[in-house]
Amino acid sequence: MSPFEIAQYMLNQDYFSQWMGIKLIEVREKYCLIEMPVKQEMINGLKTAHGGITFAFADSALAFSSNNTNDASVALNCTINFTKAVKMGDTLTAESILIADTRKTAVYDIQITNQKKHLVASFRGTVYKIDKKVTEL
Numbered sequence: 001m002s003p004f005e006i007a008q009y010m011l012n013q014d015y016f017s018q019w020m021g022i023k024l025i026e027v028r029e030k031y032c033l034i035e036m037p038v039k040q041e042m043i044n045g046l047k048t049a050h051g052g053i054t055f056a057f058a059d060s061a062l063a064f065s066s067n068n069t070n071d072a073s074v075a076l077n078c079t080i081n082f083t084k085a086v087k088m089g090d091t092l093t094a095e096s097i098l099i100a101d102t103r104k105t106a107v108y109d110i111q112i113t114n115q116k117k118h119l120v121a122s123f124r125g126t127v128y129k130i131d132k133k134v135t136e137l
Contacts, residue, residue, distance in 0.1 A: 003027045003068035006134055010067060017060045020053070024064065030098040030106070032065040038090040049086035058094055058110045058123035065096035065108055066127045072134045073106065073127035084120040091115040094123075104129050 001009070004027040011017055011024060020042075026033040036057050044050040058080060066073045086092065093113050100107040110123040 001070065001135065003029050003031075006068045006070050007032060007064040009135060010064060014060070014063075016056070020057060020060070022057070022060055025093070027064065027068055029069055030065055030101070031096060032061055032068065033093065033095050034061050034064060036092050036094075038086055038088055038092060040088055043088050047087070049088070049090070051080075051082060054082065054086055054092070054112060054121050055080050055123070057092060058112055058121065059125070061094035061096040061110045062108055062123070062125040062127065065098065066106055066125075067134050070134050071129060072132040072137060073129045076105065076126045076128040078123065078125040080121055080123045082121050084114070084118055086114065086120050090120075092120065 007024055007027045021037050023035045025035050038049050042049050042053045094110050096108050096110045099109050107126050112121040114120050
């Protein structure tokens with residue numbers, strides 16, 4: 001299976017990412033670009049997107065990029081910096097880029113932008129490779 005097919009296989013089983021409305025835009029080995037609309041049920045009491053939504057969106061990008069070679073990995077540590085408020089009706093894009101890779105771990109930088117290409121969050125995720133195949137879980 002290609003990296004895109006593996007990511008699509010994962011998305012087909014990922015009901016939370018489906019609920020968020022995530023679409024795979026581009027998937028290459030250890031890389032992905034995904035998109036998501038910001039819906040009303042994602043908005044908090046300050047009329048901006050709940051930070052957990054932005055974090056979850058980045059976490060999904062981490063999953064689709066770090067697992068798309070069919071070697072399963074899980075998040076070990078993740079940090080996020082919120083740089084701009086996200087509003088209802090925005091369309092977010094997350095680009096996940098591998099920056100370090102070892103036998104058991106990998107580190108990805110994920111930039112989240114809105115439809116105006118403004119940076120709304122910067123996320124760094126470290127994954128642990130669990131010695132299993134995605135398609136066998």
